[in-house]
Amino acid sequence: MARHLITSAIPYINGIKHLGNLVGSQLPADLYARYLRGRGNEVLFLCATDEHGTPAELAAAKAGKPVAEYCAEMHAVQSEIADGFRLSFDHFGRSSSDQNHRLTQHFAARLADADLIREVSETQMYSKADGRFLPDRYIEGTCPNCGFDSARGDQCDNCTKQLDPVDLINPHSTISGSTDLEMRETKHLYLRQSQMKDQLEEWIDTREGWPVLTTSIAKKWLNDGDGLQDRGITRDLDWGIPVKRGESDWPGMEGKVFYVWFDAPIEYIACAQEWVDAGKGADWERWWRTDKGADDVTYTQFMGKDNVPFHTLSFPATILGSGEPWKLVDYIKSFNYLNYDGGQFSTSRGRGVFMDQALEILPADYWRWWLLSHVPETSDSEFTWESFQSGVNKDLADVLGNFVSRVTKFCRSKFGEVVPEGGTTAAEDRNSTDASAHWLFHELQERLEAYENHMDQIEIRKAANELRAMWVAGNEYLQKAAPWSTFKTDPEAAAAQIRFALNLIPFYAVLSAPFIPDAAARMLVDMKADDCAWPATVDEALTQLKAGHAFTVPDVLFAKITDEQREDWQQRFAGKRD
């Protein structure tokens, strides 16, 4: 039994995430975790909320709440929604946890001891009215290059020229609108990533089979311009992890906190500690310390492409630089973006479907299936209501749901709600004469192998295609075998055909559970087969339900999305979130 550590990029705290965020890391990570657990592996699947930084402070202020209280509330909200989507985290932690405070300060001390941190004095824009230093993009003004009047301090959205906030004409704070700004001197800690460039590059170069998206972004940062740059890891904020060198004060750094991108990945480790402290596990070090049992752990990270530089460079620099035997990531699965109906999902403009709204209108399985079968693996992909409706109705309702319905109802009407006796199926006896059953049998063997291979490789779309093809094969079998006409002349043979077909239901349920866990669970419950495990072989799996085994005809597994619903939702989610 192999051991797998899986982390999803941690979602930012300042609001409910949209479907694009969900499909870019948490959902595929959950699919993989469920699959590996299903196959009997030991899995630790961690996620958390990313709670520090300027946007969190501003969101809290807007909500009129202390930032700690705001974050606690939003964590609870995000946690509940994650449950709603059946995201099977072993623990959903918080980057603001005590554990992360201590660990982040510990890493900073180790890096300082290794001479990988330097102090830099610099000037930054300070807003007196806001009482805070402002990140460049929170300053707006007129672009000195093109005259655009809402250019941000980091870049002009109109002419794309990179700017410095002092270049702006008539700069003002986007928070208060105040023009009372000044450049103030401040001191910050920088992680000397440039010192580690060769080490990081060698590590990247020796990773095998990583997605092009992952390695190309990493190489770009390593070699662009003057190479990998040192990175500021502290900020002048109130809310965050206080800058300390381990447990000691850091002279000159009073009142400052670590930058979120320094402490957020460390939360992956701290989260395992939270998991133990919450009483859910016994030993976090055997997952994270290669000197304490994590040698045989396979660690896989999931994230959107915007997170790649931090996971391929900054976080490994932190780990390698510490000189301690922490587990490094083995495989980084990164995703492109999901667009919404011809444009981007937009949190700020309320465009698209947000996770809470999605669950209000349809069960999690609908979203899980469509999103995962259209996950943006090779390029950006697009959500449209037409595609969603047609994908869900066709795949889930017509192909899978209706299969379950037609088999169980036919059985009930001819034999009762019990697996019928008589004849032999191709799974029970390779010498059976049911040619169509033999066809199905071989079809499923091939498809199952392909499905497992794709899931092992985290080729999600391809895996979804194979799974769907197995559902289709069940319908093909029924059409070939036609038990409704067999029954008229040879009820025993029809009984064998139906027994064979009934066995497909728990088989499908187990294989489909990573994609559609709720429907899979209902299928198993109704078939009184909740003890079914991942199939070792197809013939073994298809003889699970023996003659005489009682079951219940399931309710409709997936109601179809009507045209009226689709049009209604299309309108409702086109504009502003209410």
Added chain:
RNA sequence: GGGCCUGUAGCUCAAUUGGUUAGAGCAGAGCGCUCAUAACGCUUUGGUUGGGGGUUCGAGUCCCUCCGGGCCUACCA
């Protein structure tokens, strides 16, 4: 500006990394079935692989060029 990715059937995507006649699903058309959620199955229409040029016995795949889309560019996270 620079870099990376991308462009394949009406739509969404494949194509074992240069190797037979470019394949699936959806949508469309025809036929069949009547167990089932008006569901299912079979057959079928549909392509100058964005344009042009080149390398090669052979190019969707490699090179050049043009056109379109996207992302990143280090102080949002």
